[in-house]
Amino acid sequence: MYDYGLARAYPAGVEWTINGTDRMRLDPRFRAIPADHEPQIWGPLMAAVRAGDTAADAGANIGLYTVALAARVGPSGRVVAFEPDPRTVQILRRHIVLNHLSQRIEVIPSALGDRAGPVPFQAGQGPRSCVMPEGARGARRIPCVTLDEVFAGRRVDLLKVDVEGYEQHVLQGGLRLLQDPARAPRVITLELHPEAWPAIGSSGDALLGLLAQCGYRVFGPEGQPVHGAEGLWAPDRPDGLWHVVARRLDPRP
Secondary structure, three states: OHHHHHHHHOOOOEEEEEOOOEEEEEOHHHOOOOOOOOHHHHHHHHHOOOOOOEEEEEOOOOOHHHHHHHHHHOOOOEEEEEOOOHHHHHHHHHHHHHOOOOOOEEEEOOEEOOOOOOEEEEOOOOOOOEEOOOOOOOOEEEOEEOHHHHOOOOOOOEEEEOOOOOHHHHHHOOHHHHOOOOOOOOEEEEEEOHHHHHHHOOOHHHHHHHHHHOOEEEEOOOOOEOOOHHHHOOOOOOOOOEEEEEEEOOOOO
């Protein structure tokens, strides 16, 4: 009832500024989002945006990155947002409308993975919804698409990945895109969840090898080069959460 009252009181949303750089309007239920939201990865990603870019947001959640990217790419740019949780998709679409960006954003209500077809999915609280291992209890099946399927014959300039451990699978589903110098993203940002990797057949070595195979060099949140899988773990964080930036060695002009 309280949330309903907030929505009635603020039909145009509330104005919010993320990291001092990106203004947007949010559903008032999300007014408690920190103003310094993931600055270690927000900054490098937003700094890489150019007018007219095409950006892909894998794991768009409620749309903070989606909205900021769409504002920055301008009228000639495009953002494709992937979000599998139906409840979260409703909020994502609401934020797109509040910010008058419907013409620049395409929402694909599916998971991203290494193959198209249904996958097990567990809806959680907040950002903790995720694709699960086959046979996981309590999971339901949702549609899954691949980067190569969605962007066949199209370029992607920027790729943001926040998929609760499914990072390697998302990239494997885009090998044709990532290996094509004429279409591959200049910059890929990834939020890593190493604690989830063993159950779904991923590893730090495999992830780094895949990125190197596709022509990317990986850097940590302070700009330091990542040379091995041990560099993908954040021992000072209780959940091991870590952000990395992959930059293409031969980016398009």
